[in-house]
Amino acid sequence: RKEVEQDPGPFNVPEGATVAFNCTYSNSASQSFFWYRQDCRKEPKLLMSVYSSGNEDGRFTAQLNRASQYISLLIRDSKLSDSATYLCVVNIVTGRRALTFGSGTRLQVQP
Amino acid sequence: EAGVAQSPRYKIIEKRQSVAFWCNPISGHATLYWYQQILGQGPKLLIQFQNNGVVDDSQLPKDRFSAERLKGVDSTLKIQPAKLEDSAVYLCASSSLGTGDTEAFFGQGTRLTVV
Numbered sequence: 001r002k003e004v005e006q007d008p009g010p011f012n013v014p015e016g017a018t019v020a021f022n023c024t025y026s027n028s029a030s031q032s033f034f035w036y037r038q039d040c041r042k043e044p045k046l047l048m049s050v051y052s053s054g055n056e057d058g059r060f061t062a063q064l065n066r067a068s069q070y071i072s073l074l075i076r077d078s079k080l081s082d083s084a085t086y087l088c089v090v091n092i093v094t095g096r097r098a099l100t101f102g103s104g105t106r107l108q109v110q111p
Numbered sequence: 112e113a114g115v116a117q118s119p120r121y122k123i124i125e126k127r128q129s130v131a132f133w134c135n136p137i138s139g140h141a142t143l144y145w146y147q148q149i150l151g152q153g154p155k156l157l158i159q160f161q162n163n164g165v166v167d168d169s170q171l172p173k174d175r176f177s178a179e180r181l182k183g184v185d186s187t188l189k190i191q192p193a194k195l196e197d198s199a200v201y202l203c204a205s206s207s208l209g210t211g212d213t214e215a216f217f218g219q220g221t222r223l224t225v226v
Contacts, residue, residue: 004153034214043202043217044154087153094131098144098167101153 001026004102006088012108017078021105023071023088032091033064035073038104039084047073047086078109113137114217117203123224129191132221136184136205142166143180144215145188146202154202160186193225 005025011021025033033050047057050062050071063075071088088102116135124130141162146154157176158168162183171178175194180186180190190197200222204215 008151039221043219045217046214098156098159100156101146103151 001104003027003092003100004088004090006102006105008103008105010106010108013078014110015078015080018074019078020075021073021086021088022109023073023102025069025071025088025090025092027090027092028066028069030069030090031090032100033062033071034089035060035062035071036087036089036101037084038087041052044068044087044101045071056103076106078107080109080111083107083109115203115205115216116147117201117205117218119221120219121224124193126225127192127193130173130193130222130223131187131189132201132203134186134188134203134218136186136203137216140205140207140216141183142206142208143179144187144206145186146204146217148200148202148220150199152217157201159189187201190223193223195225198223198225 004025035047036044037047038044048057048062050064052064054063059076063072085104085106087104089099092100119131119165120194143160145157148154157171158178159166160180162203163180176190202217204217204219206213206215
């Protein structure tokens with residue numbers, strides 16, 4: 001089983017739509033959680049951290065469910081510029097302290 | 112503030128040849144990572160340095176890959192000899208802390224094609 005699993009998509013949605021991505025992680029001792037965004041042929045960049053209480057940044061909402069080992073990202077009012085791959089990232093504490101990435105979910109927002 | 116610098120941007124080599132990549136992290140960042148990203152996959156950690164010491168190299172194929180971070184600043188990643196399956200983007204990242212709790216800043220990567 002992969003340490004971090006994501007639905008690869010692609011998710012094709014019209015502008016203005018609401019879309020949600022899910023991610024599960026295998027190690028219950030994981031401590032930190034993030035969503036990174038990666039544009040085509042570019043490097044990953046931090047989109048937002050994910051906190052236990054859930055957090056929002058403009059049109060983006062992240063949720064964490066530790067009991068189910070599940071992370072989500074909700075994007076409201078999708079823009080064309082949101083088209084990218086969204087990477088779920090977990091700090092898995094198994095003697096390592098580096099970030100472990102999922103394979104990413106590709107989003108394509110259509111005009 | 113300057114970002115993470117990597118070179119070269121692109122490299123094409125034949126299998127069994129050697130190749131080296133260079134990374135200069137953000138000034139003051141003690142932690143440096145090398146990730147391998149194969150097309151369609153997420154980045155996979157190869158090695159993590161804290162200053163000039165190795166924190167984690169458990170996923171580094173040590174029979175062919177090596178990395179060093181002399182003086183705790185710049186780093187080089189070497190592949191010798193390269194295989195076809197090494198074709199990927201090699202991403203260098205740095206962060207101010209080595210706990211995995213802080214943002215990692217990535218360079219633009221080196222796209223390696225092994226033919």
